[in-house]
Amino acid sequence: MTGPLYLYEVISFTTSLFVAIGIGFLFGFVLERAGFGDSRNLTSIFYFRDMRVLRVMFSALVTAMLGLVILNRFGLFDYALLLEYSLLQTYFWPQLVGGVLFGLGFLVGGYCPGTAIVGVASGKIDSLVFLIGMVFGIDIFAFGMPIWGSFYKSSDMGRITLWQYFGTSMETMALIITFAALGAFVLAWVAEKWAPYDK
Amino acid sequence: MSKPDYAEGYWNPFVAGIALGLVLLLTFFIMGTGLGASGAVARTAAAITHAIDPQAVEQNQYFSSFYKPGSSGVFVDWIVFEVIGAFFGGLVAVLTARRFKLSVGKGKSFPASRRLVLAFLGGIVGGIGTRFAMGCTSGQALSGGATMVVGSWVFMMTVFATAFVAAYFVRKEWE
Numbered sequence: 109m110t111g112p113l114y115l116y117e118v119i120s121f122t123t124s125l126f127v128a129i130g131i132g133f134l135f136g137f138v139l140e141r142a143g144f145g146d147s148r149n150l151t152s153i154f155y156f157r158d159m160r161v162l163r164v165m166f167s168a169l170v171t172a173m174l175g176l177v178i179l180n181r182f183g184l185f186d187y188a189l190l191l192e193y194s195l196l197q198t199y200f201w202p203q204l205v206g207g208v209l210f211g212l213g214f215l216v217g218g219y220c221p222g223t224a225i226v227g228v229a230s231g232k233i234d235s236l237v238f239l240i241g242m243v244f245g246i247d248i249f250a251f252g253m254p255i256w257g258s259f260y261k262s263s264d265m266g267r268i269t270l271w272q273y274f275g276t277s278m279e280t281m282a283l284i285i286t287f288a289a290l291g292a293f294v295l296a297w298v299a300e301k302w303a304p305y306d307k
Numbered sequence: 308m309s310k311p312d313y314a315e316g317y318w319n320p321f322v323a324g325i326a327l328g329l330v331l332l333l334t335f336f337i338m339g340t341g342l343g344a345s346g347a348v349a350r351t352a353a354a355i356t357h358a359i360d361p362q363a364v365e366q367n368q369y370f371s372s373f374y375k376p377g378s379s380g381v382f383v384d385w386i387v388f389e390v391i392g393a394f395f396g397g398l399v400a401v402l403t404a405r406r407f408k409l410s411v412g413k414g415k416s417f418p419a420s421r422r423l424v425l426a427f428l429g430g431i432v433g434g435i436g437t438r439f440a441m442g443c444t445s446g447q448a449l450s451g452g453a454t455m456v457v458g459s460w461v462f463m464m465t466v467f468a469t470a471f472v473a474a475y476f477v478r479k480e481w482e
Contacts, residue, residue: 112339119337125388127337132392134330135342135445139393140400142323147412147426148313151481154474158310163320164327165449171328172453176335185336194339196442196451198458203447206440207465209432215470216477217429218412218422220444221437222344224430225390226397231409234426239348241430246352248431249438253368260439270455281455305311 111185115193136226145230147218154215156303159296166289177282187278191267200263217241313412316404331453338385341450345437347390349373352434354381369438414482425480 113119119127142164143149152158179185214220217238219227224242227235253260271281317323334342353373357364364370373381401407413422437443440462442451448466451459 111336113337115339124338124385125383128385128388129392129395131330131334131337131342132389132394133396133399134333134392135327135389136393136396136398137400138323138326138330138396140397140406141318141404142320142327143314143317145397145401145406146313148311148414148481149317151474152314154470155478155481158314160314160317160320164324165444167321167324168327168331169449169452171325172331172335172341172449173455175328175332176454179332179336190335190339190454195454196447196456196459198456198461199441200458200461202439203441203458203462204465206436206438207462208469209436210440210443210462211436211466211469212473213429213431213433213436214444214466215429215473216425216480217433218426218480219429220344220433221348222342222390222393222443222445225344225393226401227412229394229397230401231407232412233409234411234413234422237423237426238430238433241427242345242348242434242437243352243355243430244427245431245434245436246349246438247356249435250352250356250367250369251363256439257368265457268457270457270460273457278455285455305309305314 110183111179112189112194115189116186135222136229139223139226140230144223145226145235146232147227147234150220150223151215151218156299157305159300162292162296166292170286170289173282173285177278180278191269195267195269198265198268199261200265202260202262205259213245316406327449328453331449335450335454340385341446341453342389343386343442343446343450344390344393345434345443345446346384346386348434349438350381350384350387357381414480417480417482422480425477 114124153161180187219235219238224235224238271278353370365374411419411422440447447459448463452463
C-alpha cells in the first residue's frame with residue numbers, strides 16, 4: 109500500500125471527511141496534553157521561561173519529516189506525487205508579511221488558530237475571544253482585497269522545497285534540519301537556565 | 308522557583324512532539340496534505356458574513372472561492388471536519404485530565420479585561436496574517452516545515468523572530 113492514499117484515489121472524498129474527524133481528534137488530544145490549551149504555556153517561549161513550544165514543534169516536524177523521507181525510500185510513500193500536486197506553494201513576500209502579522213497576533217493574542225480551538229475546549233475565555241478576533245481579521249483581509257489582492261499572489265515561486273532551492277538532496281536537507289533541531293534543543297535548555305520563571 | 312501550576316501535569320514535550328509528528332505523518336500518508344486550522348476559521352468567517360450579506364461574500368475576491376457553483380457548502384471541507392475533531396479531541400483530553408476550568412490565561416497581575424481586549428486585537432492581526440501566509444502554525448509551519456517547503460520556513464522563522472523581538476513590549480501581559 110503506497111501513500112498518499114487519497115491522491116491514489118484509494119479512499120473517496122466522503123471517507124476522507126471521516127478520516128478528518130479521527131485525525132483531528134488525535135491532533136486536538138495531543139495539543140492539549142502538550143499544554144497548548146493555555147496561552148501562558150504558548151507565550152512562555154518568548155521570554156525563554158519554558159521552551160516547550162520549540163521542543164514540541166521541532167520534534168513533531170522532524171518526526172514527520174524523517175518518516176516521510178524513510179517511507180519514500182522504501183517505496184511506501186510517493187514523494188514525487190506530493191511535489192507535483194499537493195505541496196504548499198511558496199509566495200515569498202506575502203508569506204513573510206503574513207509571518208510578521210501572525211507573529212504579533214500569536215504573541216499579543218496568546219494563541220494560534222489550532223491551539224485556540226483546544227483552548228476553547230479547555231474553557232479558556234481568551235481563546236474564544238481570540239477566535240472571534242480572527243473572524244473579524246479575515247473579514248478585513250477579504251474586503252481589503254481590492255487594495256492588496258495583487259500583492260497576495262505575488263512573488264510566486266511555485267511548489268519548491270529547501271533541498272531544491274539549495275541544490276542538495278532530500279535526504280541531506282532532512283539531515284541538516286534534524287541537526288539544526290538538535291542544536292535548537294540544546295540552546296533551549298541553556299535559555300531556560302538563564303531565564304527561570306522567577307527571574 | 309519551580310514551574311507554576313499552569314505549566315505542570317502535561318506530557319514530556321518530546322513525547323508530545325513525537326506523538327504530534329506521528330499524527331502529521333499519518334495525515335500525509337493518507338491525504339497527501341498536512342494538518343491545518345486557520346482554513347476552518349476562514350470558512351466560518353465566510354459563513355457568518357454570508358448570513359449578513361450573501362451578495363457581498365459571493366462577489367468577494369477572496370470569499371467567492373468558497374461559494375463556487377456546485378459546491379456542497381462552505382463547511383463541507385476536509386479542514387473543517389479536522390478542526391471539529393480537534394475540538395472533541397481537546398475536550399476529551401482536558402476532561403480526562405480534570406483540567407477543564409472557565410478562566411482567562413494571563414500574567415498574574417494583568418487585568419482580565421485588558422487581556423481579553425488584547426486577545427481580540429491579536430486575533431484580528433493574526434487572522435489577517437494567516438490569509439497572507441495561506442496558513443498558520445499547523446498548516447504552514449508544521450506541515451510545510453515537515454515537507455521542507457521554502458515559504459513555510461520563511462513563515463515560521465518570521466513568526467518567531469517577530470514575536471521574540473516584540474515580546475518585551477507586552478511582557479506585563481504574560482509576567
